Amino acid sequence: MLRTLQARREHWPLAAPFRISRGVKTAADVVAVEIGHEGQVGHGEAVPYGRYGETLDSVLAQIDSVADAIGAGMTRIELMRALPPGAARNAIDCALWDLEAKLSGRSVAELLHQPEPQPVTIALTVSLDTPDAMARAAAAMNGAPVIKVKVDAIEPEACLRAVRAAAPDAQLIVDPNEGWSFALLRDIQPVLQELKVALVEQPLPSDEDHQLVGFDPAIPICADESCHVAADLDELAGRYQVVNIKLDKTGGLTEALDLLAAARSRGFGVMVGCMVSSSRSIAPALLLAHDAEFVDLDGPLWLKADHPGGVRLEAGKLAPAAPGFWGTPCLQAMTSPSV
Structure with a gap:
């Protein structure tokens, strides 16, 4: 009996605009x-990302090529x-994991021991905005233990000071999304120390991160756009922590x-992150969270529904999805938005 494969686009409106240095999402x-087989269906989801040359059409075409x-x-x-x-491989891979769990009667966690x-x-x-607006957004998080602050190169210090004043006890992660120069990164180190920032994520464009060789940052630097797979780690060593x-x-x-295991063996710290997405993208990523110092999986929290x-x-923690949602054998009917 052959498997069946269906792929479709879905549109999930956000509750508020999500702004980063590259643009805004609504x-x-x-x-x-x-992917269906023997009466069971495995689900996967992916977010095509223009930064990597992906579109909804290109991802659907890649999926069709291996259908x-x-x-x-x-x-x-x-x-x-x-x-x-x-994105295309992600959606299929996660659907295959979910299908295996449902066919085997064991969760993906069990399959992974x-x-x-x-x-x-x-x-x-806290998405990119004016310092006052970012302070209000941070204050509205009601004592969140960890806040990630999106900034650009316009007034990052003012934005960071505003968020820190509104959230004096939170651990701060700063994410310029490739929007800084090396000179800005170097010069802002004392401010990052003063504000007790825990991590700076991808400050430089990925094709300029060779400038980090020999740089001794006061705050650890995390590779995002520069790190995709385990094979990237050789080049990242000595640039990122x-x-x-x-x-x-x-x-x-x-x-x-594989990337998680390789990063640990090379002495890298680990963040688990996501795109703005539904819970179907987050459920598989949660299987990595137990072995990460930083977990950035708030994508579904931006959705209207x-x-x-x-x-x-x-209470500041992300609770896993209900049994049967993804990666567990218990079936549960789920709805999808109109497209």
Whole structure:
């Protein structure tokens, strides 16, 4: 019996605009994949990202290119050879993991011989705005233990001081999204120390991070756009202290697990991150959270509405999705938005 594969685009409006140094989002446009076999259906989701040359159409075309092979039984390892890292491979890989869990009667965590995901402290994001608006957003987080602050090169110090004043006890992560120069990164180090920033994420464009060689930062620097798969780590050594693992960059949970193991063996710290997405993107990423110093999985919290039974925020911690949502054998009916 052949597998079936269906892929579609979904549009999830946001509750508020999400601004970073590269632009603003008002909705999460994702690709959802369903792989069916023997009465069971595995779900996966991916977020095409223009920064990496992806569109909804290009990702759907990549998925279609391997549809026959998936139907005939292509494995996750064969998938890694058939498609490059990115959103298309991620959606299929995660759907295959979910399908295996449902067919085997065992959760993905059990298949990986690791504990089931537990509620985990996550970073809540203050998107780029005026300093006053960012302060209000931070204050509205009501004592969130970790806040990620999106900045650009216009007035980063003012924005950071405003957020710190509004959230004096929070651990701060600063994310310029490749928006800084090396000179700005170097000169702002005393401010980062003063404000007790815990991490700076991808300050420089990925094609300029060679400037970090020999730089001794006061605050650890995390590679995001510069780190996709385990093979990238050789070049990142001596430039970054932490790597951000996102399933849409690795091309799925399978490669993400390899990247996590390789990063640990090389002495890198680990962040687990996400795109703005629904809970279907976050459920598999939570399997990495237990082994990360920083967890940035608040993507679904920006949506006006999420899948029923998805992840939820409870007292600053992200609680896993309900049984049967993804990666567990218990079936549960779920709805999808109109597209």
